[in-house]
Amino acid sequence: MKKRYFLCAMVLILIACHKKSDQPYSPVTESPQSPMSKQQINEFIRQQLVQKGTFDWKDASDEMVWSALQNSDSLLSVGYQPLGETAVESRVHTININAAAWVNARDQVLDLIYQEEKRHRLYLQKEALEAWKEYNIPVVNVKVSSLKSLQLLRGSSLVRYAEPMGYDPIATFEQRVPAARSLSGGGSGCGGYVANTGLVSGSDYTTILPNAKASWNYAYHNIQNAWLKSTGAGVKIMVIDTGVSPDQENLGTGFNQGQSTNRTVEKIVTLPYETSTIDGCGHGTTMSGVATAPRCTNGNACGVAYNASLVVCRAVNDVFIDGSSEVKGVSDAYVWGANNSSVKIISMSLGRLTSSSQIRDAIQYAYGKGKLMFCAGGTSYNITSWLVGVIFPATLTQVQAVTGIQDKAISTACDDCHKGSQIDFVVVMEKQSTGLHGLSTAVSGNVPTTVGGSSVATATAAGIAALVWSRFPSYSRDQVLNKLTVSASGYPYKSSSFGWGKLNADAATN
Structure with a gap:
């Protein structure tokens, strides 16, 4: 009897493990007490740029991506896909995101976010998750406050990428020395585009x-x-x-x-x-x-x-x-x-x-x-x-x-x-x-x-x-x-x- 009970228990455990492996996310941890500073994030980005010439958020840790969200407007760009899809980027122009499989994948991603985020944002409505609607490419823009939400997304087979939209250190780097031309209230690269009365015919x-x-x-x-x-x-x-x-x-x-x-x-x-x-x-x-x-x-x-x-x-x-x-x-x-x-x-x-x-x-x-x-x-x-x-x-x-x-x-x-x-x-x-x-x-x-x-x-x-x-x-x-x-x-x-x-x-x- 004990042997039969043991075998049954093992079967149940194996089934449970098998089902868990099918879930579109991986184990997570709670949010740290405080995010990394901008200086820490920017230094990592700088090192990556010097070493590789480019920076991709996939090379950053969950904690760093979450910290970048906390140091910006918390908006996350999430590219999604149905389970089993591959090479989405190379054929994104052929995808109908209103097809059932893509709608289902999008809904699952939003539900994943909602179930975690509502633990921290008590009055959150699922309909209010998206900052903007997307009608052509498979991406959603959502506000994320929880590190656990981010980890769930980055570990999910439904997610192609999860990146902070509003964090880029270029303005910070520009501020280290005299700023670019700007209009009053304008930004970098702005202003100064006025008539040049000193141009010389035949030369200029x-x-x-x-x-x-x-x-x-x-x-x-x-x-x-x-x-x-x-x-x-x-x-x-x-x-x-x-x-x-x-x-x-x-x-x-x-x-x-x-x-x-x-x-x-x-x-x-x-x-x-x-x-x-x-x-x-x-x-x-x-x-x-x-x-x-x-x-x-x-x-x-x-x-x-x-x-x-x-x-x-x-x-x-x-x-x-x-x-x-x-x-x-x-x-x-x-x-x-x-x-x-x-x-x-x-x-x-x-x-x-x-x-x-x-x-x-x-x-x-x-x-x-x-x-x-x-x-x-x-x-x-x-x-x-x-x-x-x-x-x-x-x-x-x-x-x-x-x-x-x-x-x-x-x-x-x-x-x-x-x-x-x-x-x-x-x-x-x-x-x-x-x-x-x-x-x-x-x-x-x-x-x-x-x-x-x-x-x-x-x-x-x-x-x-x-x-x-x-x-x-x-x-x-x-x-x-x-x-x-x-x-x-x-x-x-x-x-x-x-x-x-x-x-x-x-x-x-x-």
Whole structure:
């Protein structure tokens, strides 16, 4: 009898163990008394950046991720999947998150969070868990207070990633030395985009018909020669940035003038809680101008693809993607561009130090839809230039990473430009002798401003790509990219710092 009882007990234990192994989470511990400090978290991130060149939250401990939540707004980005699914990222553009299996997985993840969080937040309603709704990619954004909740998620087979949305140390690192340009109440990379009245004709620009200014750096990429074959007509570029100034008519009511005709400009906003597309920073206005400003009659700067159409999206407040709302804004912008069949090229001169799997999902989604994407390799005014090479998301293989160089030698990056093995192309945008940068539209008026860094290089590259796609309208994304690559100055050799080299618009449109 005892033997039979023992055997039965063992069977029950084995069954229980088997069932436990099927649960989508692992053992957990209670929250520590206090989270790690920002200094501790940032030091770990810095070490990872120095050692690896990139930082991914999967390399951090549960306690560190939880501490990052406590040191920010507690919003967690959770990528989910049904049990048994694999390689979701590479086919995210094909997934219907409204299919039963995906809805069930999402509900299980939310229930897992709710069951733990309600122990600490007595009045929590399950319906209030999500900060924002997602309609295209398999991710939920939820506020998490408990370390145990985080551990349950990170140990679950239903969860692809669980990352703090609003924690990135880039702003903290920037504060260690004099800050970047800023408007009153603005952020890094903002301000200063006003008329440059000291520009010299023949040296800093060339006057072209009907009365526009072609930036001095266009000659280094044979852009004016390319204009004899293509002006960007029939191609739509999406610029993801800080919006556009309503006071710059060349990107508004004057978008079609002079030799720029039959094209459209669309202004949208994906930054949560915002409804205005107005650029309070100035950066988005200049990037839009570099890519698509009209070949005008009023003496302003001419964009590279002056007959391309434009979608300018306000997804952030400044050039750092360092808040939860900005992560969501950028993610939604890429999804919007992916789902708009008329958008062929997406340009984004923004970045962050830590990776964001939610943004990566959105970029992969757009890549799967055939979009050609350009991202800035990184621009610093201080510590981040030596702290890290190429910044996220330019580190992703699905995008073309661009940086800026000086006019005298391809081996010399601009004063603030990042470089590294992930760079694909470079654009001349800084005079070595004077430090003068490329021309663009100012936030208002018809006197151009100047703008530097990998930002202007990226928008210029997007404009050159539009010239190529307009010249070969039946081409796929990969065929356009091949044209850009084989005509670049370094091809067939790729530099460990400057990619394939300088883009050549004239050769690429042959």
